[in-house]
Amino acid sequence: MEICFAPMEGVTTAIYRRLHRQFFPGVDRYYIPFFSPTPDRLFTPRQLGELLAEHNRGVPVVPQILTRSGGDFLWAARGLKEMGYEEVNLNLGCPSGTVFAKGKGAGLLLHPDRVDALLEEIFRQTPLKVSVKTRLGVRDPGELSRLLEIYNRYPLSELIVHARTRTEMYRPGVHQEAFALALEQSRAPVCCNGDLFSLEDCRKLEARFPTARGLMLGRGLAANPALARQLRGGGPPEKEELLAFHTALREAYREEYGPQNGMRRMKELWRYMACLFEGGDRLAGKIARTTDCVQFDFLVEQAFQERALLPSPQGFR
Ligand SMILES: Cc1cc2nc3c(=O)[nH]c(=O)nc-3n(C[C@H](O)[C@H](O)[C@H](O)COP(=O)(O)O)c2cc1C
Known part of the structure; x- marks a missing residue:
């Protein structure tokens, strides 16, 4: 299909x-x-x-x-x-x-x-x-x-x-x-x-x-x-590839829209992507409330360092 x-x-x-x-x-x-x-x-x-x-x-x-x-x-x-x-x-x-x-x-x-x-x-x-x-x-x-x-x-x-x-x-x-x-x-x-x-x-x-x-x-x-x-029979997302994808996207948005508007684009995505991480609801809330680029990048870095990815993500609900 x-x-x-x-x-x-x-x-x-x-x-x-x-x-x-x-x-x-x-x-x-x-x-x-x-x-x-x-x-x-x-x-x-x-x-x-x-x-x-x-x-x-x-x-x-x-x-x-x-x-x-x-x-x-x-x-x-x-x-x-x-x-x-x-x-x-x-x-x-x-x-x-x-x-x-x-x-x-x-x-x-x-x-x-x-x-x-x-x-x-x-x-x-x-x-x-x-x-x-x-x-x-x-x-x-x-x-x-x-x-x-x-x-x-x-x-x-x-x-x-x-x-x-x-x-x-x-x-x-x-x-x-x-x-x-x-x-x-x-x-x-x-x-x-x-x-x-x-x-x-x-x-x-x-x-x-x-x-x-x-x-x-x-x-x-x-x-x-x-x-x-x-x-298609492949594996679930792994942290390194997710981080690499995120970094490439963050950079491309920063270049295209500038730091602040680029961050806004990323925040839209985090509404969905947060559910991949343990404690995703709280993480989503924290990221949604951030208006500061440095704080946003810090929260993301912290999430990738400290939170495990869920073994079988159920997706955004
Ligand atoms: C933020 C957002 C933007 C959307 N933009 C469009 C759009 O431009 N065109 C469209 O046909 N549907 C749009 N949709 C609807 C989606 O394409 C899709 O039909 C809907 O989200 C249901 O599918 P899902 O449950 O897999 O998300 C949008 C949905 C969301 C949440």
Whole structure:
């Protein structure tokens, strides 16, 4: 089964993806966190920093677009084609209040007829393969049936199902039975996403849904960067390689964003990675409260020196 790294805005940056691939190979595809095409139809320097081939060398990536406009999607898809991409993903799941209010992401799921019209327009002219990452609906997981009917009208290259509704945001627990429905009814190959935090979680899902094309892992992989390797039969993370990965990332962020903003990026990651260490909850709290770079580096050094890694990390929960 394929293993995909979920897009995580603020966490799986181009720098992160490149170093993750270098230190912990095993992921088949990395999805780039979404970008929204701007009304002036120009890629911003920030977007180009994520999208251009030179920032993704050697890393298999799929870009993701967040929009409610077919015209904007097609404009962006043409630009992505020029950059060398063959596939693009449409975000139909982002639950954030502002995105939802604008009728994008999960906001589109409120109006299945608009999803239909958007896909109609996209598929009439898309220069790229198009996959969709969807939530189950806005309030009721049962909304998925209607959405599947619509998705099946178009030749999606893949349907990634994040098995939560918008209202559920990121609350623990997903509706795994929705994967069964999607696998039974979707014409497009299905990739399962949501709460796959440990080796056992993934193995159980693979056994339950052997016809899924892939698993998409987000917070679990951010927490344990070796999880994809373990799924391929490799070993759990070891302290030296984790430290080497961390050091390379810290340096690259410092160089790109400066010490303070670089530290902020690292702190986002520690929300997940702390769970690899004994006493991870307290460690996560201490790191989250730090606003001083020297203190941050000290806490990290201390964690690597004094805390054992958990023998079978259960991942972020
Ligand atoms: C900090 C953060 C940022 C995210 N950014 C995106 C994004 O840019 N695009 C997207 O489709 N999903 C995004 N997601 C959702 C994840 O891709 C994924 O669907 C979700 O976390 C469930 O998977 P998990 O339980 O393996 O983490 C984000 C989630 C988090 C926690």
